[in-house]
Amino acid sequence: MSIMALNTDDSDATPDAEFETLRIDRTDSVARVVLDRPDDLNTITPTLLDELSAAIDDLDADNDVRCLLLTGAGDRAFSAGADLSALAADGMTGPDGVELARHGQQTFGKLEACDTPVVAAIDGFCLGGGMELATAADLRIATDGSMFGQPEHDLGLLPGWGGTQRLPNLIGESRAKEIIFTGGRYAASEMADYGFLARVVEGDEFETVAMEHAEQLAAGPPLAQKYTKRAMRAGRDDTDAGLEIEAHAFGQLLDTEDFSEGVNAFSNDEEPEFTGE
Structure with missing residues (x-):
């Protein structure tokens, strides 16, 4: 089927x-x-x-x-x-x-x-x-x-x-x-x-x-998924380049609504609802 x-x-x-x-x-x-x-x-x-x-x-x-x-x-x-x-x-x-x-x-x-x-x-x-x-x-x-x-x-x-x-x-x-x-x-x-x-x-x-x-x-966090894919691809040929993308992405993600949603959901033992913002 x-x-x-x-x-x-x-x-x-x-x-x-x-x-x-x-x-x-x-x-x-x-x-x-x-x-x-x-x-x-x-x-x-x-x-x-x-x-x-x-x-x-x-x-x-x-x-x-x-x-x-x-x-x-x-x-x-x-x-x-x-x-x-x-x-x-x-x-x-x-x-x-x-x-x-x-x-x-x-x-x-x-x-x-x-x-x-x-x-x-x-x-x-x-x-x-x-x-x-x-x-x-x-x-x-x-x-x-x-x-x-x-x-x-x-x-x-x-x-x-x-x-x-x-x-x-x-x-x-x-x-x-x-x-x-x-x-x-x-x-x-x-x-x-x-x-x-x-x-x-x-x-x-x-x-x-x-x-x-x-x-x-x-249902996952779109921004985090996007940057994870980019960091992994960059790191195949150049580990330092992958780590640099990873570090910058980590910092940028701290300022997103998805991060706040994830933390709140974790604290309240709930499933997060990510929006990509």
Whole structure:
């Protein structure tokens, strides 16, 4: 069952712009971004990259959206990667490939860098470019039957949408090399052991747990989340730069209404209601 089956009451969900390859709807402060090519295992085309980039811009700029929940339509795949048949039919040349790689890198980089927390909810195949897309999210959960892999070496290629950079940052260089060099398939339980997945759930729990994760992040302090993401990203290449952002952000957050709300809620043993102010 697709995650889109959740909260389908039209009074609760607000549809966003219509796309050819994506479905987007919002329930309260969670925006669900669904790769919508189920007959093709939600494989990624240049059009999908264009539409995903536009959707990220729109949703990240909307203060009412407090979390993005990224998933794939159907129950067979989150995404099986790039649509290789379409690429082959286009007669792509080397220079074309460079531009396609940059296109995917920029789109996935935009997802990673957006201020809004992103949860990737994975059910089924998560391979190649699909795994690179999931790697750009902040958190990943998956059903216990999901399968992962970077099979590009089997095609004489390499992960070209950020996989050679983000995967080592996430799980360590040795594990990343194992996954990329072998081109093998990895079970969800293995990817959880590697630190790639935050949680593995049974299929009948998937929709509920995915939304619970998204709602939990959506209820968090938006300003603190934004600065945490920025500090972590800056610190990957330069620890001192990350620490400087962290220090300045800490000071700025002391002057926010969210900080006052958090302290008051803690003192009164209540749940805080953060507004991002």
